[in-house]
Amino acid sequence: MRIQLSFVMLLMALVAATASAAPDEASGTVVGVESGDIFDVQIKNADSRTGSGIEKVKLAGVSLPPIESIEGKAAKEFAEALLMNRTVWLDIDNKSNEGRDSLGRLLCIVYLEKPEGGINLTHPFNRIMVEAGHAEISGFEDDEFDPREWWPAWVVINEVEANPPDSDEDNEWVELYNDGFGGADVGNWTLTTAGGSVVTISPGTIIPAGGFLVVTAEGYWLKNSYDEVTLRDVEGQEVDRTPALDDEDNDDYSWSRYPDGGDEWVYIESSPNLPVPPIIYSKGEISTIAKKNKNWLRWSDDCYPSGRWDVSDFLQSEP
Numbered sequence: 433m434r435i436q437l438s439f440v441m442l443l444m445a446l447v448a449a450t451a452s453a454a455p456d457e458a459s460g461t462v463v464g465v466e467s468g469d470i471f472d473v474q475i476k477n478a479d480s481r482t483g484s485g486i487e488k489v490k491l492a493g494v495s496l497p498p499i500e501s502i503e504g505k506a507a508k509e510f511a512e513a514l515l516m517n518r519t520v521w522l523d524i525d526n527k528s529n530e531g532r533d534s535l536g537r538l539l540c541i542v543y544l545e546k547p548e549g550g551i552n553l554t555h556p557f558n559r560i561m562v563e564a565g566h567a568e569i570s571g572f573e574d575d576e577f578d579p580r581e582w583w584p585a586w587v588v589i590n591e592v593e594a595n596p597p598d599s600d601e602d603n604e605w606v607e608l609y610n611d612g613f614g615g616a617d618v619g620n621w622t623l624t625t626a627g628g629s630v631v632t633i634s635p636g637t638i639i640p641a642g643g644f645l646v647v648t649a650e651g652y653w654l655k656n657s658y659d660e661v662t663l664r665d666v667e668g669q670e671v672d673r674t675p676a677l678d679d680e681d682n683d684d685y686s687w688s689r690y691p692d693g694g695d696e697w698v699y700i701e702s703s704p705n706l707p708v709p710p711i712i713y714s715k716g717e718i719s720t721i722a723k724k725n726k727n728w729l730r731w732s733d734d735c736y737p738s739g740r741w742d743v744s745d746f747l748q749s750e751p
Contacts, residue, residue: 462515468507490537495570507566585616593686594654596746610639613692626660
């Protein structure tokens with residue numbers, strides 16, 4: 433599975449997904465959860481393909497472990513926590529017979545309500561299940577949906593070289609990586625460091641799907657100790673942030689995500705514009721020390737990766 437997420441991290445507005453989504457076809461309240469991808473919805477706003485009572489809904493484009501397995505039970509518990517007694521909107525498959533699978537269940541992309549109200553178009557529940565590690569993309573060839581549209585652009589800070597060999601002046605750099613399925617326009621996005629440096633990416637810069645972009649600047653802009661780099665989009669919204677990085681060695685090693693776009697960080701030979709080397713060649717791996725709003729990277733044999741986002745962000749307030 434190319435896209436994976438254990439964790440936190442952050443997530444971008446998906447223009448293509450928003451443009452193609454039709455979540456207003458029907459809506460209702462989840463009144464029962466059979467498994468991580470099958471649940472009962474009491475319809476409030478009906479579509480011509482739905483009744484006005486309770487409909488059984490199946491998530492489109494994903495597959496889950498058997499419900500009797502440990503993984504299947506965990507997926508059900510996760511779905512219950514996010515869906516039970518909450519309002520959902522349904523984008524019903526237009527290619528299936530009356531929008532239903534062979535067992536008569538509505539085949540849907542499911543959208544949640546944002547805490548402040550309105551439909552959360554950027555994170556359909558189908559996508560959330562994949563990112564949380566409870567589902568895999570599968571079985572979408574015969575329906576109208578293309579799960580790749582859930583991640584048209586997913587740009588992260590992928591590598592930081594704060595202390596290159598020889599002089600740091602003019603030679604420090606940060607690598608971005610697009611782990612999505614579509615090109616990402618990062619023109620006029622900024623990289624801000626803990627020391628206050630701000631570097632703006634040139635207008636019209638596109639990172640292709642699976643591509644890298646090395647950002648450089650004149651002079652000194654990255655600190656060797658406890659620096660933290662934040663990526664913001666053209667509107668100033670935070671897209672990604674590194675932990676506080678410590679690179680005291682004047683060598684050709686840097687901090688890099690492993691694998692590219694992944695959650696773990698390793699101290700490994702620099703690879704600008706190239707995939708990160710195998711982890712066996714790393715000098716150190718991530719150890720996350722939780723403090724209020726900060727993580728520190730240390731060389732350690734332990735690994736406690738965290739996620740890019742908090743699922744509570746997608747829950748409406750309890751009544």
